[in-house]
Amino acid sequence: MIRTRFIGTGHCVPEQVVSNLDLAKRIDTSDEWIRTRTGIRKRHVLGETEATSDIAARAGAHACEAAGISPSEIDCLVVATTTPDMPMPSCAIMTQHKLGMTGPAFDVGAACAGFTYGTAVVDSLIRAGLFRTVLFVGAEALSKFLDWDDRGTSVLFGDGAGAVVAVAEAQEASSSSAQARGILACHLDGDSRYWKDLNIPGGGTKNPPTSQTVAENLHVMNMNGRVVFSQAVRSLVDACETVLAKAGLTPDDVDLVIPHQANLRIIEAVARRIRMPMDRFIVNLDKYGNTSSASIPIALDEAVRGNVVKDGMVLLQCGLGAGLTWGAAVMRW
Numbered sequence: 001m002i003r004t005r006f007i008g009t010g011h012c013v014p015e016q017v018v019s020n021l022d023l024a025k026r027i028d029t030s031d032e033w034i035r036t037r038t039g040i041r042k043r044h045v046l047g048e049t050e051a052t053s054d055i056a057a058r059a060g061a062h063a064c065e066a067a068g069i070s071p072s073e074i075d076c077l078v079v080a081t082t083t084p085d086m087p088m089p090s091c092a093i094m095t096q097h098k099l100g101m102t103g104p105a106f107d108v109g110a111a112c113a114g115f116t117y118g119t120a121v122v123d124s125l126i127r128a129g130l131f132r133t134v135l136f137v138g139a140e141a142l143s144k145f146l147d148w149d150d151r152g153t154s155v156l157f158g159d160g161a162g163a164v165v166a167v168a169e170a171q172e173a174s175s176s177s178a179q180a181r182g183i184l185a186c187h188l189d190g191d192s193r194y195w196k197d198l199n200i201p202g203g204g205t206k207n208p209p210t211s212q213t214v215a216e217n218l219h220v221m222n223m224n225g226r227v228v229f230s231q232a233v234r235s236l237v238d239a240c241e242t243v244l245a246k247a248g249l250t251p252d253d254v255d256l257v258i259p260h261q262a263n264l265r266i267i268e269a270v271a272r273r274i275r276m277p278m279d280r281f282i283v284n285l286d287k288y289g290n291t292s293s294a295s296i297p298i299a300l301d302e303a304v305r306g307n308v309v310k311d312g313m314v315l316l317q318c319g320l321g322a323g324l325t326w327g328a329a330v331m332r333w
Contacts, residue, residue: 001171003182004123006331008069008165009301010062012055013044013158013288020155027151034155035286039264043158043289045143051085052161053094056139059161059297060099063135066304067165074165075131077105078122080114080138080293082322083145095137104131111198111321112260113188114138114293115162119317119329120186126168137163140292145200147220156263157221158289162297181332185246187239188327194231197224198322232262232320233269239328240274240318247330251276253314254330256303260319261285261295270318282308292321309333 019042020031034040046055056079064071077092077099084091084107092105110117115138122136139161148154169182201207202218213219236259244250251274259267261284271278282299291298296317303309313333320326 002127002129002168003171003180004126004166005169005182006164007167008063008065008067009163009297009304010059010064010066011160011162011294011298011301012058012062013160013298014046014050014055016045016047017042018045023155027149027154029151029155037265038156039283039285040155040289041286044160046141046159051094052081052083052139052141053085053091053098055159055161056081056091056095056137056163057098059139059163060095060135060137063163063165069133069165071099071101071135074101074103074133074135076103076125076134077101078108078118078134078136080108080110080118080136081140082109082111082114082292083141091139095139110293110325111323112262112290112292112295113319113321113323113325113327115296116317116319116327116329117188117325118293119183120188120327122166123183123186126166132168134166135163136166137161138293138295138297140294142221142292145219145221147217150220152225153221153223156290158291160288160291160294160298162294162301164297164300183329183331184249185243186327186329187243187246188325189235189239190323190325192323194227194324195322197227198222198324228324229263229266231324232266233273235320235324235326236266236270236318236328237273239326240270240316243328243330244316249314249330254280254316255313256309256315257281258296258299258303258315258317261288261299262290262320295319
């Protein structure tokens with residue numbers, strides 16, 4: 001049988017850094033207030049002339065280099081993003097152009113759950129035999145859609161991109177979860193009842209760009225933090241338990257958890273409920289903030305390059321985003 005394996009990782013964040021102290025000069029907040037409520041110390045943001053595809057391409061190039069292949073050898077490019085360079089063409093096409101590639105390329109949109117949703121999509125494409133080598137990037141530039149005077153959202157988000165090279169690997173059909181390598185199971189879910197609790201209302205067909213929508217501030221993020229927090233904990237716990245059951249595993253079998261880096265309190269609550277110690281969780285949101293669909297692959301790349309991830313380890317990833325959408329995936333490295 002064919003399984004999907006990640007063989008190379010990479011990431012890229014913009015050079016410009018906004019610290020908590022920088023924000024405190026603009027809005028009614030402090031470094032202590034932000035750190036104790038979110039775990040975030042700083043975030044990276046794109047410059048005025050930079051676009052999402054710029055960091056997506058650099059992350060993709062790093063992943064290809066780590067995998068020992070040229071971008072020209074990639075069969076398909078998939079980008080998980082909710083902040084493309086423009087409505088069309090896709091961010092994947094713009095990323096492909098900057099990498100000097102050709103071939104199939106498309107976006108996956110599930111906000112902060114984008115990398116987990118995209119993992120399931122890429123795994124399905126490979127196992128179906130459509131492609132053997134896929135470059136998969138999670139990239140976001142939510143700083144372009146923030147009201148920097150809104151303390152509820154401006155302190156949370158940063159920009160960045162993370163990438164993996166996914167390949168098809170033939171394995172014995174009888175391989176159990178204890179022997180198999182690569183992606184073992186995926187689980188996706190969503191609940192549209194909460195769409196109003198996390199959204200950017202302007203810029204689409206419902207509220208296309210006009211002078212009025214700009215004046216009404218419809219092109220920036222709105223979030224009901226209390227609702228999103230409670231739903232995130234509940235949904236991520238369910239997703240983790242469900243995907244482990246699909247793979248025939250338990251929390252005791254998991255070596256590392258790579259969660260979406262939204263809020264340290266959410267991560268700690270999930271850890272308690274699935275009865276796993278925090279030292280198994282990869283956490284880097286103190287350096288980057290919430291980079292949406294880029295957060296999991298950035299954390300994965302840092303863990304791989306830091307030699308935290310080792311061959312044979314069981315990795316569990318999970319994420320929740322606007323929609324609400326959420327999911328989890330488990331793999332043996």
